[in-house]
Amino acid sequence: MxxxxxxxxxxxxxxxxxxxxxxxxxxxxxxxxxxxxxxxxxxxxxxxxxxxxxxxxxxxxxxxxxxxxxxxxxxxxxxxxxxxxxxxxxxxxxxxxxxxxxxxxxxxxxxxxxxxxxxxxxxxxxxxxxxxxxxxxxxxxxxxxxxxxxxxxxxxxxxxxxxxxxxxxxxxxxxxxxxxxxxxxxxxxxxxxxxxxxxxxxxxxxxxxxxxxxxxxxxxxxxxxxxxxxxxxxxxxxxxxxxxxxxxVYGEDAPAPDLAEVVAAMADYAERHIANGGRLGHVTRHMVGLFHGRPGARRFRQILSSDATRPGAGPEVLMQALAEVDLSAVEAA
The missing domain is CATH 3.20.20.70 (Aldolase class I)
Known part of the structure; x- marks a missing residue:
């Protein structure tokens, strides 16, 4: 570089x-x-x-x-x-x-x-x-x-x-x-x-x-x-x-990343992290604010703060949290 x-x-x-x-x-x-x-x-x-x-x-x-x-x-x-x-x-x-x-x-x-x-x-x-x-x-x-x-x-x-x-x-x-x-x-x-x-x-x-x-x-x-x-x-x-x-900031003309795709990518990452001995909460703790101020954000945050921190929690919990978010409102934002 x-x-x-x-x-x-x-x-x-x-x-x-x-x-x-x-x-x-x-x-x-x-x-x-x-x-x-x-x-x-x-x-x-x-x-x-x-x-x-x-x-x-x-x-x-x-x-x-x-x-x-x-x-x-x-x-x-x-x-x-x-x-x-x-x-x-x-x-x-x-x-x-x-x-x-x-x-x-x-x-x-x-x-x-x-x-x-x-x-x-x-x-x-x-x-x-x-x-x-x-x-x-x-x-x-x-x-x-x-x-x-x-x-x-x-x-x-x-x-x-x-x-x-x-x-x-x-x-x-x-x-x-x-x-x-x-x-x-x-x-x-x-x-x-x-x-x-x-x-x-x-x-x-x-x-x-x-x-x-x-x-x-x-x-x-x-x-x-x-x-x-x-x-x-x-x-x-x-x-x-x-x-x-x-x-x-950089003047790129590419569209902003789709937040649902971001969550899906992080679910894949979390699966690898867990397979290597980590826990889901190590990953999801950084993500609780992703939908800040948008419909469903509170429930998304609750699931990541509780269910995702339980022993044995897997990446499906992240996708369950995503399901609580109104993605049409996210796209409009």
Missing amino acids: ANPYSGREKIFSIAPMLDWTDSACRYFHRQLTRKALLYTEMVVADAVIHGKRDRLLGFDPLEHPVAVQLGGSDPAKLAEAARIAADFGYDEINLNVGCPSDRVQSGTFGACLMKTPEVVAECVSAMKAAVSIPVTVKCRIGVDEQDPEEALDRMADAVFAAGADALWVHARKAWLQGLSPKENRDIPPLNYDRVYRLKQRLPNQFIGINGGIQTLDETLQHLNQVDGVMIGRAAYQNPAILADVDRV
């Missing part, structure tokens, strides 16, 4: 989300959009090196383009983890410099790395030397009492000098003390203008924006200012918006 950042193409991506964007989730999202860049959950470099790699890094080829997000702060370990991930076939390595969880802080990586951009630069340089695929960074605009004007500029200048292909910016501060990870996704105010100013200062670098973006209309507005848009919870909770990404 060619480096999508080299041509300064506009990119729409689905954010890495811990406990959410596993392989089943990404396979589901890929049924809805062929073009969006998908991200794994954050995987700690030590786990990649010493853990069960197939479980941590395995993915279906259909998921391409897909990036792996790594967590860590040791350049040598990150370089080794990046090599391993590249050998698995990932299209991009992304370094997490934004997660504020206690676990991440205790490992001295994630958002606390906003305080040490020189360390992030060393990590980027080591990973760039280890792999031929793009290496990118996802960060905040600052942490704690940092001035976002200075903090974000220092981070951007450091990582681009080290060879980073792109910088994705969650347009909020992270507060390492006093706010939970969940609160850090909502309470610190959004500051999109700060990210826009970074792009204006660095017109030749790829700058993507993340945080609180709900719709494709908002996405297009941001793409007038920056190079990429990353949506997280809105895409997860109302995945049907992804069905319009290829047309609205």
Whole structure:
């Protein structure tokens, strides 16, 4: 795959989300959009090196383009983890410099790395030397009492000098003390203008924006200012918006995917997943919001939240849930 950042193409991506964007989730999202860049959950470099790699890094080829997000702060370990991930076939390595969880802080990586951009630069340089695929960074605009004007500029200048292909910016501060990870996704105010100013200062670098973006209309507005848009919870909770990404963002003239066919494809996927020792609920938990706001959506959600989680549940439960949805209303939508 060619480096999508080299041509300064506009990119729409689905954010890495811990406990959410596993392989089943990404396979589901890929049924809805062929073009969006998908991200794994954050995987700690030590786990990649010493853990069960197939479980941590395995993915279906259909998921391409897909990036792996790594967590860590040791350049040598990150370089080794990046090599391993590249050998698995990932299209991009992304370094997490934004997660504020206690676990991440205790490992001295994630958002606390906003305080040490020189360390992030060393990590980027080591990973760039280890792999031929793009290496990118996802960060905040600052942490704690940092001035976002200075903090974000220092981070951007450091990582681009080290060879980073792109910088994705969650347009909020992270507060390492006093706010939970969940609160850090909502309470610190959004500051999109700060990210826009970074792009204006660095017109030749790829700058993507993340945080609180709900719709494709908002996405297009941001793409007038920056190079990429990353949506997280809105895409997860109302995945049907992804069905319009290829047309609205990328200008494709192909029709949007048929949601009934998407469910049928996921039933086939679930059958394979169960045959390999998984459970139906591992797959369907990502799908409960597919028909959000449409006739029958409540019953669809109830079946996936109850029947699909029972021991021994098979893919026929997914098709039973689909039967509760008024598909004519879905087509009209």
